[in-house]
Amino acid sequence: MSAVDQQLEDIQATIESEVPPDISVTEVKYEGPELVVYTRDPKKFARNGDLIRRLASQLRKRITVRPDPAVLTRPDTAREQIMDVIPDDAGVTDLDFHEDTGEVVIEASKPGMVIGRHGSTLRDITQESGWTPEVLRTPPLESATVSNVRNFLKQERDERRDILERVGRQIHREEMSDDEWVRITTLGCCREVGRAAFLLSTPETRILIDTGDKPGSDEVPYLQVPEALGAGAATIDAVVLTHAHLDHSALIPLLFKYGYDGPIYTTEPTRDLMGLLTLDYLDVASKEGRTPPYGSEMVREAIKHTIPLEYGDVTDIAPDVKLTLHNAGHILGSAVSHFHIGDGLYNVAFSGDIHYDDTRLFNGAVNDFPRVETLVLESTYGGRNDYQTDQEDAEKQLIDVINETYERGGKILIPAFAVGRSQEIMLVLEKAMREGKIPEMPVHLDGMILEATAIHTTYPEYLRDDLRDQIFHEDANPFLADAFNQIDGGEDERMDVAEDEQSIILSTSGMVTGGPIMSWLEHIGPDPKSTMVFVGYQAQGTLGRRIQNGWDEIPISNDGGRADRLTLKVDVETVDGFSGHADRQGLMDFVETMNPRPEKVLCVHGDERSTQELSSALYHEYNIRTFAPKNLETFRLI
CATH class of the missing domain: 3.30.300.20 (K homology (KH) domain)
Known part of the structure; x- marks a missing residue:
């Protein structure tokens, strides 16, 4: 008998000794991090309301009770x-x-x-x-993504249960080593923005945190090194995904192409958004004549292997590691990932991308942990001068730009990330029109924005408290406002909108790296009465950053595939304050208000200046050991 089978036998004996004699226990098994108890007496179990809680507390496991199929x-x-x-x-x-x-x-x-x-x-x-x-x-708004994910998981229910049982046995296996050490290896997004990937290692376990692409570049994480997949994908025990943006999620499905067959831990909305964004990632690559790094079947494998966790749930993901996800305030389902290693041995938190203060869409990031010895902290706006306009002033600035453009007869074109910034802007526009601060006009949504919005309305419990209550209790869902129009008619509809009345256009991609925004540039770009408004981060090397920096001639592919030049006459504005990232002060406040503060901070996910300046500031301000690592460095934490 294996150690896991013996463990399950012992657990079943313990449960049988604790439940009343008239309640049977026919089988006990692991499914992922959960212990599943089958009984012929589910109704009696249900009548004993505290019984499951008492058993979960005694066994220190999450328990699900199911009826034996025979009854x-x-x-x-x-x-x-x-x-x-x-x-x-x-x-x-x-x-x-x-x-x-x-x-x-x-x-x-x-x-x-x-x-x-x-x-x-x-x-x-x-x-x-x-x-x-x-x-x-x-979903209050029909979502093809949510429907497809649910139907797929229903079809794959048997195989998924086999996966969960295998993962459960792996989590609860015997520990094999008496050594005690913890290491982090940086595989990407150090002194750069994008291609996030880290390896958290112990003598027992290897956990990959994020696997993303780099906007505007073909560079990918250093997955091929011996510490990572160079030793074989099967040596990775688990993958944790902090959020669905492509610079963190794009290459998660690639792991399954390399032979990974283990779990992905993330939140439920992140799972759905990952499916949406990675499938679009493949579609964009195909349309641009590039060979996608994996096929759609690998996206399905990733979804099938995902084990969704809720904020605050402490979950065993390895014999020596417990994971807890907390709200990161960045996008829907984004999570600060807290790892408790060993029996009180060490604690590491990966911030992912965070927004420290509340926004219209989300509550601010959580930084209340029992213990954190090392914090891996994003530094996108970590430079000493990276201070953003506060939310109220940013909204006023956007409203002023819209009114000025409207008065001169132009249209407002906003490149927007489908997930996060678009929904934030939609809330601002809906409220401003309702209160008469801007004229009522159509707000056209192009690309995946409406589909991403539908996913937001499916998971309102992940939204800011008052917005969630509004959707839950007041039947006043602001995302359902009449002003919003989805562009379904392709190029013909875009031409009609460009020639029609004044309007606001939200279009992907947010960094102007492809997608329908390129068509809108052709239609709106030559119009000096119109305004293009940047409301999100523009990474180095992207067309969005170049336009933001003053480029007025940009390459546009014609029908023959050759690049033409387009002269931009549109007014270009940048409105800070809508970013999903904390600014310099927000990052400092995140660390300052942690209690206790971490002993070490690794400043990542920012350009060289931002990571080094944030690292220096945290060291001098709070006397914390700080680092601005390069890619492919390994830190032994204990």
Whole structure:
């Protein structure tokens, strides 16, 4: 008998000794980080409301109880019983029964009403029907991505369960080494923005954090080195994805092409956004005549291997590592990743990309951890002069630009990242029109912006508290405002918009590196009455940075594939304050208000000046050991 099988046998004996004698336990198994308990008496389990919590506390594991398939109520009978329990106002749109596991997936427009206070309605569902409920939100805006991901996971349910069982056994295997050390190897995004990738290593475990591309460049992370995939993809135990932007996620599917077959830990919205953005990444590469680094089947593999975690859940991901994700305030589902290594041995936090203060879209980044000895901190705006306009002033500046452009008869063209900045700008525009601060006019959304917005409305619990409450309770979803129009008609519709009444156009890509923004430049760029407004970070080497710096002649591909020159006469403005990144002060405040403060800080994800200046400032201000590492450095932390 293997050590894991013996462990499960012991756990089952412990559970059987703790539950009342009239409750049976037929099987206990691991599925990923969770312990799954099968019983012939699910209704009795449900009546003992504190029993699962007590067992989880005693065993120090997350527990899911499922009915033994042999005792399941017929789905047609269970459907009636479940619908009798759920309030009519919950807006149930689908019930999907899985007899192999005894789970029923309930989709509803108001999932909170299906869950009930402290899970009371969920317990009632099990108590009445015997089935174990799983609740999903019906997207208020129809989302092809959410629908496709859910349908795919439903189709792959058997294989996914096999993956989870294998991962669970790997997590709970015996520790093999008595050594105690922790190392971080930098594989990308050091003294540069983009191609984020880090390897966190212990004697037991190797964890890859992020694997992204570099905007405006063909450079990729140093995955081929012996410390990373050079030793074989199978030597990586887990991947953690901080958020879905391509400079962190673009090459995650490539890992499966190289033979990786392990878990990806991230939040549920990040999983969906990763699918959306990586598929678009492949589409853009194909349209530009480049060979994509992997195929769409690898994106599906990545989604199938993803284990979603909620903010604040402490989760075993290896025999010696626990992971907790916290809100990073950057984009939907973005996470500060906190690793607790060993039995109190060491703690490391990777900030990913963070925004320290609240925005219209998100609560500010969390920096309250029990312990952090080493912090890996983004430094995008870490330079000594990198201070952004505050939110109120930024909104006023944008409103002024819109009004001035409108008065002279022009249009407003805003290159925007599909995820994060677009939704922030949409909220500002909706409120400004509603309050009469700008004229009512169409706001055209081009590219993936509306689809990304639909994903935001699917997960309002990840949004700022008051925005979430607005969507939850007031039926006043600002993303559903009449002003917003999706560009579905391609080039013909763009030409009509360019010749039509005054309007605002939000279009991807945010750094003007391809996509529909190139078409809008051809239509709007020669118009001196119109304005192009940058509201997000423009990386070195991108066309957006060049236009921002004054380029007024840019290359445009014609129908024959040859590059023509386009003369820009459009007014160009930059409005700071809408970035999803903390500025210099926000980064300093993030570290200052950590209690206790870290002993070491690695300043990454910024150009050479930004990382070095932030590193120096943190050292002198707070007497912390700081580093501005180069790529391919390894730090032994203990």
